[in-house]
Amino acid sequence: MSQKLVWINGSPKPDHPSASHQMIEYLSNLLTSHYDSMLEVNALKLSLQPTKLTEHFKEVLSAHVMVIVTPLYADSMPSGLLDYLYQFENFVKTHSEDNLKYPLKVYGYINCGFIGGYQNHIALEILEHFAHRMNFTWCGGLGVGSGAMLAGTLYSVPKDAKMQRPIYEGLDVFIKALKSQKAIPTCNKQLLVTQDFSPSLFNFALNINWMAQSGWKFKKIYAKPYLKQ
Ligand SMILES: Cc1cc2nc3c(=O)[nH]c(=O)nc-3n(C[C@H](O)[C@H](O)[C@H](O)COP(=O)(O)O)c2cc1C
Structure with a gap:
C-alpha cells in the first residue's frame, strides 16, 4: 500500500533560513524509501488562503x-x-461525512532557540491534546x-562530534519511529534533546x-536600565 506523509511547517519565517524547513528537508531525504509521497505545507501561508484549506485538509486525512x-x-x-490546528479541528467537526480512510498518525518536532530541549515539553503536550x-x-x-x-551545523559539523551526539541520538529514535510508524519509545512518547x-x-x-x-555595542547588551533610579 502506498504510504503518504504530510509535513506541516509551523515557522512563519521564509523557508531559508527557517530551521523547521531545513529539518524537514533533512528528514525527508532519510525517509524517501519508506514513503511514496511526501508533501510540505506552511501552516501560516495556508491558513491565510481559506479557499485552499478544504482540499488540503482532505489531502491530510487521506x-x-x-x-x-x-x-x-x-x-x-x-x-x-495554532490557527491552522483550530481550522483543521473545525473542518473535521463539520465534515463528519468525510470518514477517515486511515487513522492518521501524528508526530511533532519542536525546535527552540536556547540550549534546553526540555523547554519543548508543553508544546508537545499541546500537539498530543490536538x-x-x-x-x-x-x-x-x-x-x-x-x-x-x-x-546551521547539520552539514558542517560531523554527526559523531561530541556537541552533536545527543541530538543525533534523538534524531535516530525519531527517524526510526517515522519509518516504522510506531510511537516514540518513552513512557510519555516525548524525547527532549539538546546540543x-x-x-x-x-x-x-x-x-x-x-x-x-542589531548594530548594538556589547555594553548595550548587558545594560540594566531598570536598575537606574
Ligand atoms: C516570538 C518568539 C518566541 C520564542 N520563544 C522561545 C522560547 O520560549 N524558548 C526558546 O528557547 N526559543 C524561543 N524562540 C526561538 C525559536 O524557537 C528558535 O529560534 C527556532 O529555532 C526558530 O525556528 P524557525 O527558524 O523554524 O522559525 C522564540 C522565537 C520567537 C520569534
Missing part, C-alpha cells in the same frame, strides 16, 4: 502520517500554526534545544549574532 515541525514560541507555537481531540493516533515527538544552531555545548559560550555566540543583526 495520508498515513502527519508530522508537525515547528519552532517553540514561549511554551507554545506560532499563532499561524491529536486526541481529532481522534488521530498520537505517536509522540522530539523536542530539540538550540534548533537554529543545529540547522552538548557550553551554555556560557552559547550565550556569548548569541550576543555576537544579536549585535551583528
Whole structure:
C-alpha cells in the first residue's frame, strides 16, 4: 500500500533560513524509501488562503502520517500554526461525512532557540491534546534545544562530534519511529534533546549574532536600565 506523509511547517519565517524547513528537508531525504509521497505545507501561508484549506485538509486525512515541525514560541507555537490546528479541528467537526480512510498518525518536532530541549515539553503536550481531540493516533515527538544552531551545523559539523551526539541520538529514535510508524519509545512518547555545548559560550555566540543583526555595542547588551533610579 502506498504510504503518504504530510509535513506541516509551523515557522512563519521564509523557508531559508527557517530551521523547521531545513529539518524537514533533512528528514525527508532519510525517509524517501519508506514513503511514496511526501508533501510540505506552511501552516501560516495556508491558513491565510481559506479557499485552499478544504482540499488540503482532505489531502491530510487521506495520508498515513502527519508530522508537525515547528519552532517553540514561549511554551507554545506560532499563532499561524495554532490557527491552522483550530481550522483543521473545525473542518473535521463539520465534515463528519468525510470518514477517515486511515487513522492518521501524528508526530511533532519542536525546535527552540536556547540550549534546553526540555523547554519543548508543553508544546508537545499541546500537539498530543490536538491529536486526541481529532481522534488521530498520537505517536509522540522530539523536542530539540538550540534548533537554529543545529540547522546551521547539520552539514558542517560531523554527526559523531561530541556537541552533536545527543541530538543525533534523538534524531535516530525519531527517524526510526517515522519509518516504522510506531510511537516514540518513552513512557510519555516525548524525547527532549539538546546540543552538548557550553551554555556560557552559547550565550556569548548569541550576543555576537544579536549585535551583528542589531548594530548594538556589547555594553548595550548587558545594560540594566531598570536598575537606574
Ligand atoms: C516570538 C518568539 C518566541 C520564542 N520563544 C522561545 C522560547 O520560549 N524558548 C526558546 O528557547 N526559543 C524561543 N524562540 C526561538 C525559536 O524557537 C528558535 O529560534 C527556532 O529555532 C526558530 O525556528 P524557525 O527558524 O523554524 O522559525 C522564540 C522565537 C520567537 C520569534
